[in-house]
Amino acid sequence: MFAPTDPFYPAFQILSFLGFVLVLIPLPWHFQAWNSGTCLFMIWTALSCLIAFVNSVVWANSVDDVAPVWCDISTRLIVGISVAIPASSLCINRRLYKIASCQTVSVTQADKRRAVLVDLGISLGIPLLQMPLQFIVQGHRFNIVENIGCYPTTYNVALAYPLSYLWPNVINVVSGCYAVCTLRAFLRRRAQFSQFLSLNSGLTATRYFRLMALASIELFISLPIVTYALYLNISHSPIEPWISWDNVHADFSNILQVPAIIWRADSHSEASVELTRWTGVICALVFFAFFGFAAEARKHYRFAFWAIVKPCGLTPPPNGTIPFPRVKLPWNKSNVPPSLPYFPTPQSCQEALRLPLRRQPH
Structure with missing residues (x-):
């Protein structure tokens, strides 16, 4: 019988899948508003x-190498995602700062395209650059961690810090500087803010403050996690000197399989792994908390819901009522089975009230 050793089973599986769905459904709305930083944040x-969902399901209570190609692809993506989400938050904070400081932001189509290209260069270009750079200090192919799944590996050499470990911290610090400058600029130019914001189609004051809150909370979530992981790498394992490419990749085909009883035995390792896998789920839930209840988002969620349940026989209600599946009965009004109870209709009740009362005989 399956007895999960993951204390978060099945909560993590459910929340990770819900996070995947809830974040993607409003994506067309943000595409139409030219919110490239927000769209990239949602995609990453x-x-x-x-x-995280696939890994937690496939490798629940298992360390078997059942999908090596998936692990090769997913570990590359995990490396890119570690900097992609902070980079997308940086794009959001950068745009909010330019609006708060009343600079020219996406007024003409050319300005919008230029802003989109800059956002793509930051939140897509940096992750695509990070993936091959991390390969330089990748000691072996990948790890398989029980209940976690495929996990990227980095050889703890001095060169790994400028090539891999420090990137999320640097991006978060730059994003934090933009966030502070945005708040200062907004407090100084509150009178001009509403007028300038009206020039930016697709961005209202409510959406502006939601974006500000989303980017700030992502910063408060991501920065402590990556800083804690950096601290563990420096303090709990020796930093080896860089000797050569052949030395780092000497046993590259090795696949390290780590049972849960081993990686959970160290509290620092357990905290680092759990925080890493929960980061994306938390970001998805935070995004839904700020944008999932907006009128346009509710419209997209409603459309997706009815598209899913339509094959089951449910149709959208015409006036907001909750519909029930239509069941075709095998009889009609003239062919009612005698076993069914009789319920008087309003017409029959009115006719009964018109009848004179008859005194019953004693």
Whole structure:
């Protein structure tokens, strides 16, 4: 009988899948508003939730190498996601700062395209650059961690810090600087803010403050986690000197399989692994908390819901009522089975009230 050793089973599986779905459904709405930073944040977050969901299901109570190709692909993506989500948050904070400081932001189509290209360069270009750079210090192919799944590995050499470990911290610090500058600029130019914001189609004051809150909370979530992971790498394992490429990749085909009883025995290792896999799920739930209840988002969620349940016989209600499946009865009004109880209709009740009362005989 299956007895999961994961204390978060099945909560993590459910929340990671819900995070994947809830983040992607409002994506067309943000595409139409030219919110490239927000769209990239949604895509990277959804991808993180999807990978975490698949890994947690396939490798629940298992360390078997059942999908090596999936592990090769997913570990590359995990490396990119580690900097992609902070980079997308940086794009959001950068745009909010330019609006709060009343700079020219996406007024013409050319300005919008230029802003989108800059956001793509930050939140897509940096992850695509990080993936091959991390391969330089990748000691072996990948790890398989029980209940976690495929996990990327980095040889703890001095060169790994500028190539891999420090990138999320640097991006988060830059994003934090933009967030502070955004708040200062907004407090100084509150009178001009509403007028300038009206020039930016697709961005209202409510959406602006939601984006500000989303980027700030992502910063407060991501920065402590990556800083704690950096601290563990420095303090709990020796930093080896870089000797050569052949030395680092000497046993590259090795696949390290780590049972849960081993990686959970160390509290620091357990905290680092759990925080890493929950980061994408938390970002997805935070995004839904800020944008999932907006009128346009509810419209997309409603459309997706009825598209899913339509094959089951349910149809959208015409006036907001909750419909029930239509069941075709094998009889009609003139052919009612005698076993069914009789319920008087309003017409029959009215006719009965018109009848004179008859005194019953004693």
